[in-house]
Amino acid sequence: MPGWELIDKKERIALNNLVKKEGGVLFAHGFNNLRKKFHVREFENEISKKFKSKYSLAVTSGTAALKIALKSIGVKQGDEVITQAFNFIATIEAILDTGAKPVIVGVDDTLNMCPNDLKKKITKKTKVIIPVQMLGVPADLKNIIKISKAKKIKIISDNCESMGAKFDNKFINELVDIEIFSLDFAKTITCGEGGLILTNNPKIAKYCREYHDHGHENKIFPRGNDKASIVGFNYRMTEMQAVIGKVQLEKFNFIIKENKKRHIVLENNLKKLSTIRKIPKGGVSIFDTFIFEPKKNRSQIIKYLSKKGFGTKNLPDAIKWHCSYYWKHALSRKNLKNSLKTMEKLKKQIAIPIFIKKTVSDYELLAKGLRVYLK
Numbered sequence: 001m002p003g004w005e006l007i008d009k010k011e012r013i014a015l016n017n018l019v020k021k022e023g024g025v026l027f028a029h030g031f032n033n034l035r036k037k038f039h040v041r042e043f044e045n046e047i048s049k050k051f052k053s054k055y056s057l058a059v060t061s062g063t064a065a066l067k068i069a070l071k072s073i074g075v076k077q078g079d080e081v082i083t084q085a086f087n088f089i090a091t092i093e094a095i096l097d098t099g100a101k102p103v104i105v106g107v108d109d110t111l112n113m114c115p116n117d118l119k120k121k122i123t124k125k126t127k128v129i130i131p132v133q134m135l136g137v138p139a140d141l142k143n144i145i146k147i148s149k150a151k152k153i154k155i156i157s158d159n160c161e162s163m164g165a166k167f168d169n170k171f172i173n174e175l176v177d178i179e180i181f182s183l184d185f186a187k188t189i190t191c192g193e194g195g196l197i198l199t200n201n202p203k204i205a206k207y208c209r210e211y212h213d214h215g216h217e218n219k220i221f222p223r224g225n226d227k228a229s230i231v232g233f234n235y236r237m238t239e240m241q242a243v244i245g246k247v248q249l250e251k252f253n254f255i256i257k258e259n260k261k262r263h264i265v266l267e268n269n270l271k272k273l274s275t276i277r278k279i280p281k282g283g284v285s286i287f288d289t290f291i292f293e294p295k296k297n298r299s300q301i302i303k304y305l306s307k308k309g310f311g312t313k314n315l316p317d318a319i320k321w322h323c324s325y326y327w328k329h330a331l332s333r334k335n336l337k338n339s340l341k342t343m344e345k346l347k348k349q350i351a352i353p354i355f356i357k358k359t360v361s362d363y364e365l366l367a368k369g370l371r372v373y374l375k
């Protein structure tokens, strides 16, 4: 459920305060004599505290976060990076942007990376594995991490669609090398556009911080005399994004709690009449989306969801942006072939988005209507 539904007076007041009361500096660094606060830095500290990571870095988007994360591990031309077929194109774009080759793995019943297929796709060139925790649900991380450790391959967890998902009672950054979030307009919390990189590795954290800011070490202020030891880029978040991000973060627990109430209604009503998406043992979802496979009347159900104003989110409404089978412009024939079984599996699923503006009673009514098609 996207945080945009909850944007209200609080975000507006935070923006007004930034401009009217706090000096109006919109840049994350410097101008110390003009400003009262450093919102991007505060936002990063709050993220670290909330999701138990030693280091957090706010950047311009989830796609930028992926690219920076890959660069921090030293991914380059000639390397292979493994990710999954149920995904978003950003992962592939970030891999290609480093010069590396994407390798696609199919999904299991969690609709996330299949550990068995992962094992088959690892080669001597594999540098990183990117499991993508799609639509709120974590992958079978126990087995994925086991495989990565045995092969000494680093993991970047793409949690753009699953901020706050857990595995074995831990946030995912506590288990892997890097976890990334997106703060774009359709995500659990949003500041319009934005991304976050969470890690517990000081070397990775240092590289990411420098790379996202033209290589700046940020040791010398004013920054005119500051030094750089790497070539970077500009992926800096603005203070405007951060003030909104901070307010949205205050709403995070409420969002997850409300997600769960609505998700449970669908789960209880539909579980005996359809196959619902599997949550891996040890995994904790953020209940962002309810996904199920009806045994009959699929197209009537999709029409019904559209008529009732829910739609079907990624499955099937936006399947072409979320299944690598359709990305002929970016992937090799072999990767497209590797995506076929996932495409066939996804084509049987229906995703119901969880909205906060729709009440629990709205979901009860919806479930009642859906049961008629499923019985």
Ligand SMILES: Cc1ncc(COP(=O)(O)O)c(C=O)c1O
Pocket: 060, 061, 062, 063, 064, 087, 088, 090, 091, 132, 158, 160, 161, 182, 183, 184, 193, 194, 195
């Ligand atoms: C799984 C996944 N990864 C990466 C991204 C990219 O995030 P952003 O839109 O912030 O660049 C998205 C955004 O939709 C996503 O869903």
